[in-house]
Amino acid sequence: MIAIDDLHFGYGRNALYQGFSAQVRQPGIYGLFGRNGSGKSTLLKLLCGLLTPWAGRMQVLGQVPRERAADFLAGICIVPEEFHLPNLTTGQLADTQGVFYPRFSKALFGEYLAELEVPTASRFEAMSLGQKKKAAIAFALATGTPLLLMDEPTNGLDIVGRGQFRRLVQRPEHAERAVLISTHQAHDLESILSHIWFIDQGQLALSARMADLAGVLRTGVAGGEQDLPAAQDLLYQERIGQQIAYVARHSPSEAQTPAADGSVQLELLYKALSLNRDGMLAALVPAQQTGLSLAQA
Numbered sequence: 654m655i656a657i658d659d660l661h662f663g664y665g666r667n668a669l670y671q672g673f674s675a676q677v678r679q680p681g682i683y684g685l686f687g688r689n690g691s692g693k694s695t696l697l698k699l700l701c702g703l704l705t706p707w708a709g710r711m712q713v714l715g716q717v718p719r720e721r722a723a724d725f726l727a728g729i730c731i732v733p734e735e736f737h738l739p740n741l742t743t744g745q746l747a748d749t750q751g752v753f754y755p756r757f758s759k760a761l762f763g764e765y766l767a768e769l770e771v772p773t774a775s776r777f778e779a780m781s782l783g784q785k786k787k788a789a790i791a792f793a794l795a796t797g798t799p800l801l802l803m804d805e806p807t808n809g810l811d812i813v814g815r816g817q818f819r820r821l822v823q824r825p826e827h828a829e830r831a832v833l834i835s836t837h838q839a840h841d842l843e844s845i846l847s848h849i850w851f852i853d854q855g856q857l858a859l860s861a862r863m864a865d866l867a868g869v870l871r872t873g874v875a876g877g878e879q880d881l882p883a884a885q886d887l888l889y890q891e892r893i894g895q896q897i898a899y900v901a902r903h904s905p906s907e908a909q910t911p912a913a914d915g916s917v918q919l920e921l922l923y924k925a926l927s928l929n930r931d932g933m934l935a936a937l938v939p940a941q942q943t944g945l946s947l948a949q950a
């Protein structure tokens with residue numbers, strides 16, 4: 654669905670991506686993580702052809718994004734972080750914009766709006782920021798495009814709205830889509846992600862299936878120093894009051910028995926990758942056979 658090879662891109666004279674490569678070969682929900690300014694929004698714009706790469710090869714849905722062919726645009730939908738909606742009702746939006754997407758479903762759009770509690774009688778001008786965001790998300794989900802890009806979709810959503818968002822993205826009608834979500838809200842989304850990408854220093858520092866990651870790493874909270882994993886397995890730790898949150902690799906003795914619930918707390922993983930990048934990547938190298946892929950600095 655996506656093949657990026659040796660991508661170079663920057664703004665003005667400032668290089669941002671210098672030899673970035675990544676692939677999306679299967680449907681799923683991909684979490685795109687990286688520090689502020691690492692280039693997540695830029696990557697989403699490159700993927701839908703809004704920016705021109707300096708060099709390298711980019712194929713999205715078998716096409717070159719920058720050519721913006723009509724059938725390419727019908728297969729991709731983006732919810733940008735900042736967006737403008739015409740001053741219409743949701744019904745008018747469906748009638749005027751839905752036609753661009755061959756698989757758009759007005760019925761599903763209505764269901765999603767109801768789930769997100771968006772007032773369908775109002776025009777967008779009369780809606781709050783969160784309501785507009787929900788309408789944009791509902792529309793994007795209803796387009797049925799094979800590729801869906803969302804930039805910080807849960808920003809501006811209240812706690813209930815974040816749960817509604819998770820439920821909607823996981824509905825079975827999206828199972829064959831690749832959904833790329835750029836986010837800092839690791840905790841909001843970790844339960845629904847199938848893959849994560851971690852962008853750092855213009856590279857895809859880590860690309861992994863969540864299931865593979867849980868087989869290699871564990872995260873947890875220890876009551877004190879004495880409860881921490883062995884020093885050679887410990888990759889990151891931070892104090893939270895009396896307790897210590899940590900990221901560790903599974904020790905050889907428990908290599909076959911990942912954490913009971915198989916979950917990895919992404920917020921901790923994110924901090925570990927940001928603050929102990931080299932240590933984390935070194936620890937993950939033996940796991941590359943499992944499908945994890947790494948870029949060494």
Ligand SMILES: Nc1ncnc2c1ncn2[C@@H]1O[C@H](COP(=O)(O)OP(=O)(O)OP(=O)(O)O)[C@@H](O)[C@H]1O
Pocket residue numbers: 664665669687688689690691692693694695696
């Ligand atoms: N239109 C632009 N002109 C010049 N520089 C830009 C432009 N857009 C982004 N940049 C720069 O490119 C870098 C990456 O920006 P981008 O918005 O892609 O990062 P991000 O990972 O999405 O950040 P955040 O997590 O803060 O949203 C930043 O240093 C930013 O200042």
